[in-house]
Amino acid sequence: MLTLTKKFTSAFSVSGAEKPLADIIAKELAPVADAIETDAIGNLYVLKKGKDSSRKLMIAAHMDEIGFVVTSIDGDGYVHVSNIGGIHAVASSYQKVRFQNGVTGVIVLENGTKAADISVKKMVIDIGAKDKKAAEKRVKIGDVCAVVPMLQKLGGTRYAAKAFDDRIGCVVAAYAALHCDTPAYDTWFVFTVQEEVGCRGSRPATFRIAPDYGIALDVTSAGECGGSAVTKLGDGAAIKIKDSSVLCSAMIIDRLTELAKEGGIPYQYEVLLAGGTDTSSMQVVGAGCAVGCISIPTRYIHSPVETIDMKDLDACAKLLTAFIEKGAE
Ligand SMILES: [Zn+2]
Structure with missing residues (x-):
């Protein structure tokens, strides 16, 4: 699982530019796939045929991450940007960034920005260009970038990286696809695009598949210092009750709970x-x-140092695998 985590977190995949990661996942899952498809928006579909082909299960994990898009370049060669997705300006300032075309830079705050005024509007990227003309040779309006990948082992089984949201969801889905026995139903593992800008990719994906059951994999906040999250890091797979967009189906909540108990899989409930x-x-x-x-318990979501416990990842993969193999009832 750590190997997949390393591979997936190092890929470029800002919302709207997910193809580099989609290609990596497709290659990884090709040996076990009954079909691999893509669609016009960029979603990746991996099918594993089940015992009962009259029903369909859709698994969804989003490939995209938050980032920045170039809006203008000023006379001194500073690159001005807007956010793609929910950027936390304090957390993302003074970081190394990389554009899809490989150009690197540092993202900083305009000189003299007061703490109370920190926002994406005050963020600029220095790509080391001496003036506008030099900068324009390397990036153009509309180019996208994200914080440079890193994966840092902390104590024990805990790791920090950027974009664990939702690469670890992709890792859990991919791991289950690679290791599960024949699924109960035809199971579509869908690696979605543009979740960070409003769950856009999963809509056409759902329309295309018309599933009977759907399981998403995503991060949830977990036991941050001074926080009020319901879930805790290291306490196991988090079975979602609700978030701002959804009230989960009682039958799925109950089934996941039952499977966790049966399999001795550590679990907790999530109210996001x-x-x-x-x-x-x-x-x-x-x-x-x-x-x-x-949900995978994660600290400091949407920062460059999102933090997880690999034990939770293991629990999530086991729970997902049990659902895939044993079905919804
Ligand atoms: Zn997410």
Whole structure:
């Protein structure tokens, strides 16, 4: 699982530019896939045929991460940007960034920015260009960038990295696809795009598949210093009750609980106070379906040092695998 985590977290995949990661995942899952497809928006679909082909399970994990898009370049060669997704300006300042075309820079705050005024509007990127003309040779309006990847082992089984949201969801889905026995139903592992800008990719994906059951995989906040999160880092897979976008189906919550108990898998419940997930698309697009979400406890979400415990990842993968193999009832 750590190997997949390393591979996936090092890929470029800002919302709208997810192809580099999609290619890596497709290659990884090709040996076990009954079909691999993509669609016009960029979602990646991996099918594993099940014992019962009259029903369909959709697994959704989003590939995209938050980032920045170039809006202008000034006379001194500073690159001005706007956010893609929910950027926390304090957390993302004074970091190394990399553009999709490989250009690197540092993202800083305009000189003299007071603490109370810190926002994305005050953030500029220095790519080491001496003036506008030099900068324009390397980046142009519309180019996107993200914080440079890093994966740092902390104590024990805990790791920090940027974009664990939602690479670890992709890791859990991919790991389950690679290691599960024949699924109960035809199971579509969908690696979605543009979740960070409003759960956009999962809507056409749900329409395309028309699943009977949907399980999303995403991060949830967990036991930060001074925080009020319901879930705790290291306490196991978090079975979602609700977030701002969805109230999960009682039958899926109960089934996941039952499977966790049966398998001796550590679990906890999640009530996410703010933030939405692809779970909502699967519930309401088309004729709708029964949905649940296995959330991975994560600290400092949307910062360059999101922190997880690999033990939770293991619990999430086991729970997802049990659902895939044993089904919804
Ligand atoms: Zn997410």
